[in-house]
Each structure stands twice: as structure tokens, then as C-alpha cells.
Amino acid sequence: MFVQRIQSDAVKISIVGLLLGICFSYSQIYVLSIFPLAVYMYISTQKKTFKEAIRLQFLFFLTMYLSSLSFLWAMYPLSFLEVSRIQAIGLLLLGWGGLSIMASLFYIVISVIAQFQKTSFLRGIVLVLGWCLAEVALEYAGFPWLRVGNLTLFSPIFSSIASIGGVFLCTLLWLLVALCISQMNRRGMILLTVVVLLWGSIGYLFTTTPQNSSTYLVSLIQGNISSQEKWDEEAFRYNEEIHQELLSQVSNDSQAIFLAETIFPFTQYQESTLYQEMTSLPVYYGAFEGEDDIYNSLCSVETQECYHKRYLVPFGEYIPKWMSNLFPLLNDFQFAGYISEGKEAITLTSLIGTISPLICYESIFPHLVSTGDLIYIASNDSWFDGSQEPLQHVAHARMRSIEQGVDTVRVGNTGITCIIDRMGTITDQLPVRTRGILEGNIHIYKEGSIYSRNPWIHNILPLGCLVVLLMISLQGDKKRILELKLMLYGR
Structure with missing residues (x-):
């Protein structure tokens, strides 16, 4: 028994x-x-x-x-x-x-x-x-x-x-x-x-409760380019044409354009030049930055500021040491091991307010969010198309909005691209695995949440x-x- x-x-x-x-x-x-x-x-x-x-x-x-x-x-x-x-x-x-x-x-x-x-x-x-x-x-x-x-x-x-x-x-x-x-x-x-x-x-x-806030129209670009296509040399020009077409369709009333994580395998300088040729609007985008140390970064065309990703993805961007020690053969595989960790928590300045940047996996860490007026999450969930990973991932983004008491713009290469209000509610969203522009309003509030003001x-x-x-x-x-x-x- x-x-x-x-x-x-x-x-x-x-x-x-x-x-x-x-x-x-x-x-x-x-x-x-x-x-x-x-x-x-x-x-x-x-x-x-x-x-x-x-x-x-x-x-x-x-x-x-x-x-x-x-x-x-x-x-x-x-x-x-x-x-x-x-x-x-x-x-x-x-x-x-x-x-x-x-x-x-x-x-x-x-x-x-x-x-x-x-x-x-x-x-x-x-x-x-x-x-x-x-x-x-x-x-x-x-x-x-x-x-x-x-x-x-x-x-x-x-x-x-x-x-x-x-x-x-x-x-x-x-x-x-x-x-x-x-x-x-x-x-x-x-x-x-x-x-x-x-x-x-x-x-x-x-x-x-209604507060003094400012409302801005922003545009989120979802190119629907998979990770495999992004790294395919033959698809470079096709990818560029797609984003050029999408950027040309952005409303002139839009006050900022947000793109996904490293949609091109280019350097920050190359991408900044490319976007300057495509549009006169402020653009925030993902790019690889650095010479000796290469960083996965979020940058501003307008100010040339760059934020470097601080938390890398286990098994995606690095192998945990305990795992590589147990299984030395893992060191023979290239898990994007050339990406370096960023060290500094910075915000991006803009005309709409201070932007707190997070790259993909970082959105699951509450302590990584810098105090700002808007959270900008650039992600690439295309590796997991057709699975529940994007839904699990976006739940973290919703919780970061509530914790900080600010709106969030989340942009994925293939989705989920959405705007989240300070209540954690998704107010606007593009369907996953589609190509398009999400235009919606974000609000900049005078003060954040109790949690954000008391770290x-x-x-x-x-x-x-x-x-x-x-x-x-x-x-x-x-x-x-x-x-x-x-x-x-x-x-």
C-alpha cells in the first residue's frame, strides 16, 4: 500500500x-x-x-x-x-x-x-x-x-x-x-x-486615473523575415526592398518608427545610413555594433545612441559554462558565440520622451528595465514560429509595462508586434507571420508606477x-x- x-x-x-x-x-x-x-x-x-x-x-x-x-x-x-x-x-x-x-x-x-x-x-x-x-x-x-x-x-x-x-x-x-x-x-x-x-x-x-499625458502616433514595422532568410546573402536585397517599401508607407504623422531586432546582418553605421536614405522620420532599430567586440544593439538614427544587449540567450547566443563543462563537444558548435555582453544600462533620447530599450530575451528580467517614459522591446521569435513561445514571451512584456507604469512597443521580425498600455493590455497588434505596419498611439505619462519610483x-x-x-x-x-x-x- x-x-x-x-x-x-x-x-x-x-x-x-x-x-x-x-x-x-x-x-x-x-x-x-x-x-x-x-x-x-x-x-x-x-x-x-x-x-x-x-x-x-x-x-x-x-x-x-x-x-x-x-x-x-x-x-x-x-x-x-x-x-x-x-x-x-x-x-x-x-x-x-x-x-x-x-x-x-x-x-x-x-x-x-x-x-x-x-x-x-x-x-x-x-x-x-x-x-x-x-x-x-x-x-x-x-x-x-x-x-x-x-x-x-x-x-x-x-x-x-x-x-x-x-x-x-x-x-x-x-x-x-x-x-x-x-x-x-x-x-x-x-x-x-x-x-x-x-x-x-x-x-x-x-x-x-487620468493623468497629464502626451499622446504620440508611432509606427512598428514587421517585415516577416525569418532568421534563415536574414542570413541568406541572396535574400539581402529582397529584405532591403521589403523594408524600403514598408517605410515608404508610414504615415507622415507618425512621430517615431520602431523596427525589430537586427533585421539585417549589417553594422550600426550601415543600417543608420540605409534608414536615413529610406525615410526622414526618427527610426529606432536593431543592429550589430562594434569592431573588436560585436554587440547586439538597439540604436537611434537621430542621435546615433546605441544600447548593447546585456543578457544573452542560453544555447542561442552562448553555452552555459556548467553545460559546456559537462559536455565539451558543445564548444565545437557556433551558437553565435561572437556576440559580446553589454555592460551599461542606458536609455535612448527622443522627441517623444526617454526610451528604455530591451532586446528580446531581456524582457523577462524586471531589473534590466531602465527608468524611462516608454519601453521599446525589439525581438526575434522567428526561430519558434508556430509554437507557443511568442505568447509566453509577450506575457513578460505585459508585466514589464505594469511594473513600470508606462506603455511598451514590442516589435518582432515575424511577431508578436504590438503596443501594450500601462495596464498590461495589448491595445494594438499585428497578426504573426505577416508583413505590415502597426500604427497606433502611445502615451507618455508624467510619472511611473510606485514600483518604478521605489527600486x-x-x-x-x-x-x-x-x-x-x-x-x-x-x-x-x-x-x-x-x-x-x-x-x-x-x-
Whole structure:
């Protein structure tokens, strides 16, 4: 019976991990994520052996990441690497499994700490705090792709809490809701409802209350050029003609033009000259910049300012050191390894206001957003056409808008190209995998959100959770230390 129960829990937790991973891929079912989270909390807060707890945590997070990262297979057969199909399958399995396993390991230690607690509710609190801190740890490890806080975007009230405490606070509260449901804790649910409604209403009213703002018409260019076409020498002229035609169709009333990430494999000087010939309007674009060190950059034709990408994409622009040490053969493959990391957080000046630039993958990192009047995200999701990756990616952009209390323009080579307001709502959007111009209004506000005006919040909330976690851990059942030693050392 005992073995059967373990197997049953393993199956259940694997299923809910799979379901939660699916919820991350479809904004229409974000609200349903509360059910797999509640089941996860119910199973994980039961008293178990350390070995069983670790096993179940690993299964849950592994299946969650494997299902949500399945979009990596859209890159098959990795033609840009010039590898065989067998090698492509091997590399994708390594990236898919490696990233999933790496992320899962961050949560395992929390399951051990939780098992020292004497009550299921305290075990749940440890799991909630640990999950939040694991998201922060993954941020600094370079892969914070799945954030529970993004799932609260289904509710304008709930997600508005991000304008006060960032996506971290949304994650914390959504997990606490799941815990209270799993424990059938009515008092906890009442308290959480009051907190969410109070903080959410404050954030919502702040972002929806009319302010002195300026409205500008901007144009976003989606050329629908895939990554393979971009690097094809025979397609250079075709790509240039497409963008010349699109730029010629931009309204003269437009006050700024935004383009996607490195739509040409040209240098900053070459692209700037090209755009000056195509249009007299201010243009913001992606280009490669530098001589000895080559950077993936966002630049302004008008001021010649350039922002260099600071966070590179694992397996896309570099191989994580721990992975290359484990598998030295990976060093033989060219993962755009010539791209250097930028060091400086800068903004781009413009007539419409101060622009905070982010390049593609960087939009998933809250701390990378510089204080500005408008967020400009240039992306290239063409590697993952037909998958759910662009939808997962744009959820991060929506959350950055709420956190900063500003509008966002997001431009993708093949999509998703959209304008996002300070509530995180997509107000205008081009269909993916189409060629076109998105013209829409953006608003420049006099002041940003509470979160953007108090940057210390980004650090103080995780620190507070860590302190509470340590205080709870010190009150744990010391008798179980012997059990843990027996598991680790066998004596």
C-alpha cells in the first residue's frame, strides 16, 4: 500500500506539473492555473520522507518545464548550425532536458526544508516562499522563463499589484491563494481576498486615473523575415526592398518608427545610413555594433545612441559554462558565440520622451528595465514560429509595462508586434507571420508606477521572504536531522 501511494502521488504530481506548464502557454487559461497549483500544494504539504519529497518536487518541476519549453523543438533541424538531423535532435534534447533539469534543481532544496516543519500549513508556507526565492535565483542564473506572477494577467485587479510590488509580489500572492485552497483555510482566503482587492485596487486606480499625458502616433514595422532568410546573402536585397517599401508607407504623422531586432546582418553605421536614405522620420532599430567586440544593439538614427544587449540567450547566443563543462563537444558548435555582453544600462533620447530599450530575451528580467517614459522591446521569435513561445514571451512584456507604469512597443521580425498600455493590455497588434505596419498611439505619462519610483522594492521583498523562511526553518523539527543524515550518508 505504501509503495502504491508513492506511485500514485508521483503520477498525480507529474500530471499537475504538465497541466501547469500548459497553462503558461495560453493566456486564455491563466486563471485555471490555480487548480494544478492547489493540487501541487496539497500533495507537497503532506509529511513524507526526504527522499520521497525530493522525488516528487523534481517530477513536478521537470514536467512543468518540459511541457512549457516544448517550443524549443520548433527550431529543428537547427539548420543555422549546419549539423546533421541526429545531431540536431541530440542538441535539442540536451537543451530541452538540460534547462528543465537545471530549473528543477533550484526547487528541490526547498522541499527538504519544508519537511522539517511540523504542520502542513507551515510546510506550505516554506514551499511558497521557496518558490518565490527560486524564481529570483533563476533570474540571476540566467533563465527565469516561467514566472507564476505572469499567470495573474487574467485579472486587471490582481496583475495591477505588480505596479506596487512587481511580478514577485504577484507570484507570492497567487501561490498563497493556491495554498489556502489546498488547506481549505477559510480565514486565509478571506485575508488574501482583502489584501488582493486592497493592493490591486490601489494599483488599478493609480494606473487608470487620468493623468497629464502626451499622446504620440508611432509606427512598428514587421517585415516577416525569418532568421534563415536574414542570413541568406541572396535574400539581402529582397529584405532591403521589403523594408524600403514598408517605410515608404508610414504615415507622415507618425512621430517615431520602431523596427525589430537586427533585421539585417549589417553594422550600426550601415543600417543608420540605409534608414536615413529610406525615410526622414526618427527610426529606432536593431543592429550589430562594434569592431573588436560585436554587440547586439538597439540604436537611434537621430542621435546615433546605441544600447548593447546585456543578457544573452542560453544555447542561442552562448553555452552555459556548467553545460559546456559537462559536455565539451558543445564548444565545437557556433551558437553565435561572437556576440559580446553589454555592460551599461542606458536609455535612448527622443522627441517623444526617454526610451528604455530591451532586446528580446531581456524582457523577462524586471531589473534590466531602465527608468524611462516608454519601453521599446525589439525581438526575434522567428526561430519558434508556430509554437507557443511568442505568447509566453509577450506575457513578460505585459508585466514589464505594469511594473513600470508606462506603455511598451514590442516589435518582432515575424511577431508578436504590438503596443501594450500601462495596464498590461495589448491595445494594438499585428497578426504573426505577416508583413505590415502597426500604427497606433502611445502615451507618455508624467510619472511611473510606485514600483518604478521605489527600486528598492525589487530587493526588499525577496529579502523579507528569505528572513521569514529562515525564521520558520529555525523552528523546525530537529529530530528529522538524523533522518536526513541517514539519507545522505547512509549511516
